[in-house]
Amino acid sequence: MPRDPSRALSEEEIAELREQLVRAVAKTCPRWLAADADDLVQGALLKVLEIARRREGTVEFSTFYLRRTAYSTVVDEIRRRRRRREVPLDEGPGMDDQPTLAADPERLSSDSELGRAIRGCLETLIRPRRLAVTLHLQGHKIREVGEFLGWKAKRAENLIYRGLDDLRGCLDRKGFGR
Amino acid sequence: MIIDHQESERLRRGFAADRHAPRPEECPPPEQIGRAARGELAPREVRDVVEHLAACGECAEAWRLARAFEEEAAGEEGGTEPATPPASRWPARAFAPWAAAAAAVLALVATGLWWSERPAGPTQAPVYRQGAEVTIHSQVPEDKPLPRDHAELAWSGAPEGSTYDLSVSTEDLRTLDQAEDLEEPRYTVPAKAFDGLASGAKVLWRVEAHLPDGRTVASPTFVTAIE
Numbered sequence: 001m002p003r004d005p006s007r008a009l010s011e012e013e014i015a016e017l018r019e020q021l022v023r024a025v026a027k028t029c030p031r032w033l034a035a036d037a038d039d040l041v042q043g044a045l046l047k048v049l050e051i052a053r054r055r056e057g058t059v060e061f062s063t064f065y066l067r068r069t070a071y072s073t074v075v076d077e078i079r080r081r082r083r084r085r086e087v088p089l090d091e092g093p094g095m096d097d098q099p100t101l102a103a104d105p106e107r108l109s110s111d112s113e114l115g116r117a118i119r120g121c122l123e124t125l126i127r128p129r130r131l132a133v134t135l136h137l138q139g140h141k142i143r144e145v146g147e148f149l150g151w152k153a154k155r156a157e158n159l160i161y162r163g164l165d166d167l168r169g170c171l172d173r174k175g176f177g178r
Numbered sequence: 179m180i181i182d183h184q185e186s187e188r189l190r191r192g193f194a195a196d197r198h199a200p201r202p203e204e205c206p207p208p209e210q211i212g213r214a215a216r217g218e219l220a221p222r223e224v225r226d227v228v229e230h231l232a233a234c235g236e237c238a239e240a241w242r243l244a245r246a247f248e249e250e251a252a253g254e255e256g257g258t259e260p261a262t263p264p265a266s267r268w269p270a271r272a273f274a275p276w277a278a279a280a281a282a283v284l285a286l287v288a289t290g291l292w293w294s295e296r297p298a299g300p301t302q303a304p305v306y307r308q309g310a311e312v313t314i315h316s317q318v319p320e321d322k323p324l325p326r327d328h329a330e331l332a333w334s335g336a337p338e339g340s341t342y343d344l345s346v347s348t349e350d351l352r353t354l355d356q357a358e359d360l361e362e363p364r365y366t367v368p369a370k371a372f373d374g375l376a377s378g379a380k381v382l383w384r385v386e387a388h389l390p391d392g393r394t395v396a397s398p399t400f401v402t403a404i405e
Contacts, residue, residue: 028247068212071247075208075240082236083202115196115235118189122232128359131225134232136186137193138241148214149228150221155388159358167189178185 009052017061018045024063024070033077044073114176121170129163136160199236206230208240215244222361312336314385314397317363323403326372332364333397336387343386346371354381372404379404 009017021044025037033040047069048061118137122130135145146156171177199205206214206227213219214227231238317332318324324331331344342360346367347353355371363385375381381404385397 027250028243030243067247068209071212071244072208075211075243078239079199079202079205079208079236082197082199111192111195114188114192115194116198118193119196119198119233119235126356126358127229130232131228134228134238137190138231138238138245139190148217148221148224150224164186168185178188 009049014045014049017048017066020061020063020066021045021048021070024067025074027067028070028074030074030078033074033081036077040070040073040077043077044069047073114171117171117174117176118167121167121174124170125163125166129159129166132156132159133163133167136164193235193238194242196235197239199234201234202236204230205234205237211237211240212244215241216248312387312389312393312395314387314395316397316400316402318400318402320402323378323405325405326369329367329369329372329404330364331367331383331400331402333385333400334363335397336363336389336395339390340387342388344383346381346383348375349380349382351382375404377405 018041021041022037025040025044026034029037029040044066048066052061122134125133131149132145135148136142140148142157142160143153145151145160146153149156151159168177210219211227214224217224219227227237227241231241312335314333314335317334318330331346333342336342340363342357342363342365344355344357344360344365345353346355354375355367357365372379372381380401382399382401384399387395387397389395
């Protein structure tokens, strides 16, 4: 007999959880995935209810926890679709949606090519520089790079500079110079 | 040195536009990426995740998603500061006290021991050469040359948790190989680094240890012959 994963919580509690997950998913979900937000909420809710069932309803779900569940559900779905090629790799800029970019397929394509070249070049950098430059390219400041990687800011700064130099040299050789 | 922000933006845009996962089976679970992006993992674990992001556009996107989500949540909870990495939980190595650093630098200049041959970088951390507490010793046997196909350099003296930068050069200071952020006190120089060196040629090598307490200790220059 199929189990009822929701039985550990009351209808009201489930409705409240759903409402919070709707908000959390809406904040995490890329625009191109927004049409499926309901399914994502349902997926996240099932995960939460499964935990409630295992703990026989004795667990309280913080907003923090629900947000994380929403995040994991959305990332899982993005991965699933990309891997099934339901979304072209260069389709839409994802969470950092910018309509001007989305409207310019040529630029998107050229950015994607540059991105692939960057990743090829990063492979050739020595590891500390690769790590520092990767976080720089992810938008992090020098101080943050140091804190993430356990380095003094000065060391992070040196590695970013040297790594960017290496990266530029490599991109120039590949024809992606400025 | 100044970062060209326009250029950085171009590179960041390109980096974000590539969403390809070349080896999806190696992707960390979203929870792990989220924890790393929120600064909940130790630096060593974060490094492994970041190493993966360097090659995987999909996971880099998941990282950015986690950060954006976290920053929005932080804003909602009343803070104006965006979420930051875990400075308080996993501190970067603290800077050595200013006075000690200045004294060390003065002492180095005065005694002519400054490591002047080091390839010039944009800036250099204070170096406590041969400090009273920590001295790096070579563990390479002095009485026999290193085999080219397994030229392992090894050293000791720094406490556990230290990381190391290594520089290997010829006697005329031509750099043969460099390694940074080694987590073990040993390194095998690739055989191709010795191309063009005569049998019995001597190589110079030096280690800079970054100690867990934030200090940096430089070794003497060691000399080793190559088979």
